[in-house]
Amino acid sequence: MKISPESLAELFQQIDLFGSIPFPVLRELAVHSKIRQAPAGETIFHKNDIGDALFVILEGEVKVHDADFVVAHQAAGSFFGELALIDEGPRSMSISATSDAVLAVIGRAEVYGVLKDYPAVMQMVVGMLTRRLRMQTDKLVDQLRQREEELTRLVEERTSEVMRQKEEAERQRAQAELEKKEAQFQRQRAEQSERFKQQFLANMSHELRTPMNAVMGMTHILLQKQPREDQLRYLDSVMRSSKNLLVILNEILDISKIEAGKMELENTDLHIESILEQVVATLGYRAEEKKVALLVDCDSAMPPVLTGDPVRLQQILLNLTGNAIKFTERGEVVIRVNVLKNNGLNCQLRFSVHDTGIGMTPEQVAVVFESFRQASSDTTRKYGGTGLGLSISKHLVGLFGGNLSVDSEPGKGSVFHFDITLGISANKNIAAQEVVSQAMLDALAGIRILIAEDNRYNLIVATETLELKIPDVRITAAANGVETIEKYRAGQFDLILMDVHMPVMDGLEATHRIRETDKNIPILALTASVIKSEVQSCLDCGMSGWIPKPFRDVEFFGAIYNALQGNKNALPEIPDAPSAPAESSGDIDLKFLEELTGGNPARMRKYIGLYLESAAGLLPQIETTLAAGDYERLRRLVHTIKPQFRMVGMPHTGDLAAYIESGLADGQIPPDLHESVGRLLEDTRRSVVVFETYLQTA
Amino acid sequence: MTMTDAKKKVFLVDDDNMFLTMLSDHLEATDKYNISTFSTGEACLARLGEKPDVVVLDYYLDSTVPGSLNGMEILKRIKSADSDQKVVMLSSQEHYGVALQTIAKGALYYVIKDNQSFGEVERLLGEIV
Structure with missing residues (x-):
């Protein structure tokens, strides 16, 4: 597009900035202007560009904007960039063409070059620009303030909404956490109380049955002592009430066992x-x-x-x-x-x-x-x-x-x-073989037995059991060693059952005295602690055998029968009851494995592999059963792994396992259980590391 | 064939795979026995028809297959099937009562499971068969 300086100066005359400038000056400015085409969408200058020219819109339209935020639209006949004439600072806004535009561009140097010869005009233009600048700045500041307020409001709204949602989520989470904790607590309490209940019932079972058995046993004895008519009535009543009580007791214990899931059927x-x-x-x-x-x-x-x-x-x-x-x-x-x-x-x-x-x-x-x-x-x-x-x-x-x-x-x-x-x-x-054979019992008919036992309850049980099963058995009781010797000398007996621990004189001493004159009469020890040393001392002092307490029919009558037949109990060497190994030494001694395998590395590796496999399976089970309080299962697991420790050369850990196992016998829970199982697990874990390293290096 | 026939037939029953393998290896090494191993008593019962010379039987047998019969029950069944069947009982159960019961039920010996028991079983087998 070509335009003559005269026409351009006429256009300049239309805009208020130049309105009071004489035409010749405008014409001079027009001579120094450049024409610029700006197609729609083109950015004429950007925010933060340093401005150095005045733009006059000859055709088309532009917008003044900050990114998407449009401050104003300007059409043909208006101008922009005028502040560049008095301020060299960066542009506060971008200007873009909104339709194809034609602009006259007058550089600052040119403006001042022309105006320097017209001081009055220069003064007027600068004064006008200064006013505009102040106005524009005020307007802009206003707009910016509004915009800022709008943004702040938006941000505040958003923030408070987000905060509200976050708070709600947090509240719900806390609530859920609280409920979970409560449920967990309740469950734990229920489990604990269930365990207490079971433990209590297990204890009560023993605590209740023992005195009941004593009451019934004593009543039974009194009934045999030719009571008077009225006494007989009372004793009958005691007996009947005891039996009823025992039935009720057993029912309560049964139902609690069933409810605890502990009832199992034999096959x-x-x-x-x-x-x-x-x-x-x-x-x-x-x-x-x-x-x-x-x-x-x-x-x-x-x-x-x-x-x-x-x-x-x-x-x-x-x-x-x-x-x-x-x-x-x-x-x-x-x-x-x-x-x-x-x-x-x-x-x-x-x-x-x-x-x-x-x-x-x-x-x-x-x-x-x-x-x-x-x-x-x-x-x-x-x-x-x-x-x-x-x-x-x-x-x-x-x-x-x-x-x-x-x-x-x-x-x-x-x-x-x-x-x-x-x-x-x-x-x-x-x-x-299931039960004591009748033939065996018949063979015992009429035997005379002297029982030395200081515990009345045990005495009753033994007496009742014998009287119930052996026809015409004759029983004499003694409460200590001295009495036993006296009664032995006063009477005629086929067999003596001798408690080991008795007051005044114990069973060992009494046996020793009897053996001084009688080498033949069978004497059987009644012993609760079936540990090697005690049984061995019974045999050493001349007893013929032993019967473990509490009595089981097969053992009881079998031992009596064997003793009278002149047989000895044929039993293996059994080690002493384990005691807690003082220091848990998980040390591994490979000597045994080496000896066993003749130093054959392939077999060593095979056995170690088997041990690792077994340990990997049993370790977590031991942990869970301990945590769950399933002590019977725990005992069985420890029992299973016990010989393996001994096989792979960890005798101390083997002893520890034996100690734990015996502590858990008969449903007991030793106070140091967690500590000893902890040591066992620790030893096992250490051994797993050692053996794995061995397998990798050997 | 004749070599195999001269070997005595031994059944080993134990649910502890490690012990079972070690005992079996130990006895194999003597070259005197034909060993069959079983991890449950039921499996052993099913093959009693082969008439083993000795059955070596563990006391607890239900650790790997829950619900398996334990050694005492298997012992009773072996004995009721053939009262002359020789059985050696094996256990890490260190109580006289248990040992006594197994012997009362017809086991010939009761061997405690530890690192001495391989030699002990070998010695007993030498005596029995």
């Missing part, structure tokens, strides 16, 4: 007909008292010997039959067993107990299996019982894989029934 040979006979023998008199017929109907297709838990099966049948008799006033109670299926390996049986008793309404049936419930609240008063029996039976049937249910009608009677599957035993008879 051994059983004989259904014997179980039924036993039930009738136990409850027959009660049925007879009430003039209720007690009948048994057993399927003739019953296999002779099955496998399962005879004690628990009998317990279920005793409970159901006992209840049936209890709630039947006239008529009969029938125990029926039907074979439903028999595939040669297993046999499905239906047990049912039918009565003609008071029966139950559907509402009563609905709650009859719940713990501590009986069909009606006054049932307990009228018929007695803990209300636990059916609940226990229901659980036990469940353990057998069956479901105890009842069909009943008020006034007509009830049928309790369950179907269970039992294995068929390969044995035709219950194995003779």
Whole structure:
């Protein structure tokens, strides 16, 4: 585009900045101007550029802006960049063409070059520009302030919204955390209280049964001392009450065992007909008292010997039959067993107990299996019982894989029934070795036994056990060594059972004295601590053998029988009971492995590999069972790993394992358990590192 | 064939793989026995028909396969199947009561599991078969 200085000067005359400038001056300025084309969108100058020219818009339109923020639009006839004439500072805004624009550009040097010859004009222009600058600055400041306020408000709004959301999230998180902690705490407390409860019950079981056994044992003895008529009545009553109490006690302990998931069934040979006979023998008199017929109907297709838990099966049948008799006033109670299926390996049986008793309404049936419930609240008063029996039976049937249910009608009677599957035993008879054989007991008939025992309770148990099993056994008791010698000299005996620890004179000394004159009479030690040193000292002083306490029939009668046959207990060398190894020395001595393998490196590596594999499996299990308080499982795990420590040359750790194992025997929890298991785990971990290094380097 | 026949047949039953392997290796090395190993008693029972000369049986057998019968029960079953079957009991159970029970049930010997037991079992097998 070409434009003459005259035309340009005329255009300049239109703009207020130049309005008062004489035309010749404008023409001179026009001569020094350059024409610039700015297509739409082009930025003419940027914010922060240093301005050095005045722009006059001849055509098109521009915008004054700061990034996206548009301050103003300017059209043809207006100008911008005028402040560059008085201020060399950076531009505060960018200018861009919004439509194709044509601009006249007059450089600052040119402006001043022209105006220097016209001082009055120069003064006017500078004064005007200064005013504009102040105005513009004020406007801009205003706009900026507004913009800043707007931004601040936006930011504040956003911030407060974000803060609110964050606070809400935080509050929810804290709430969830609190709830989680609470739940965890409750769970821990529940678990702990459950453990306490189990521990308490385990203790109570022992604490309660011991005095009960003493009461019953003493009563039994008194009954045999020809009591007067009135005394006999009282003693009978004591005996009956004790038995009832024991039944209740056992029921409470059973239900707690069931609820703790600790009840497990045995799996051994059983004989259904014997179980039924036993039930009738136990409850027959009660049925007879009430003039209720007690009948048994057993399927003739019953296999002779099955496998399962005879004690628990009998317990279920005793409970159901006992209840049936209890709630039947006239008529009969029938125990029926039907074979439903028999595939040669297993046999499905239906047990049912039918009565003609008071029966139950559907509402009563609905709650009859719940713990501590009986069909009606006054049932307990009228018929007695803990209300636990059916609940226990229901659980036990469940353990057998069956479901105890009842069909009943008020006034007509009830049928309790369950179907269970039992294995068929390969044995035709219950194995003779299972129990003490009758032949063995018969062979002991009429023997005269002197028992030296200072603990009354143990004495009663031993006496009762002997009297129950050996026909016509004659028993004399002595409470200490001196008394034993006196009674021994005064009487005639076939056998002496000798407690080792007794007051006045102990069993060892008494045996020694007796042996001075009698080398032959069998003397068996009764000893609770079956550790080698004590048993050895019994044998050294002339005893013939020993019976471990508490007594088990097989051991008790087996030992007596053997002693009278002149046999000695044939037993291996057994090390002394372990004591806590003073210093846990996880040291590894590879000598044993080297000897065993004849120094063969391949075999060494093989065994070490087996140990590492086993340790890797057992370590985490030991940790979890310890943490979970599953001490029986812990004991078994420690038992399993114990010989392996000895094999790989860690005898101290082996001893530590033995110590832990024996500490956990019989459900005890030694106070230093966590410490010793901790040491065991530490030793094992260290050994794993050592052996892994060995495998890598050797 | 004749060499193999001259060897005595021994069944080893233990759920502790390490002990089982070591004992088996130890006895193999004597070149006198034909060894079969079992990690459960049930597996051993299933092959009793092969008439082993001796069964060496661990007391606890349920650590690897839960619910497995323990050694005492297996001992009873072995004895009820064949009361003449020779059984040596093996255990790290150091109690007279346990030892006594196994012997009452018909085990010939009761060997405590430790680093002496390989030699001990070898010596006993020498005496028994």
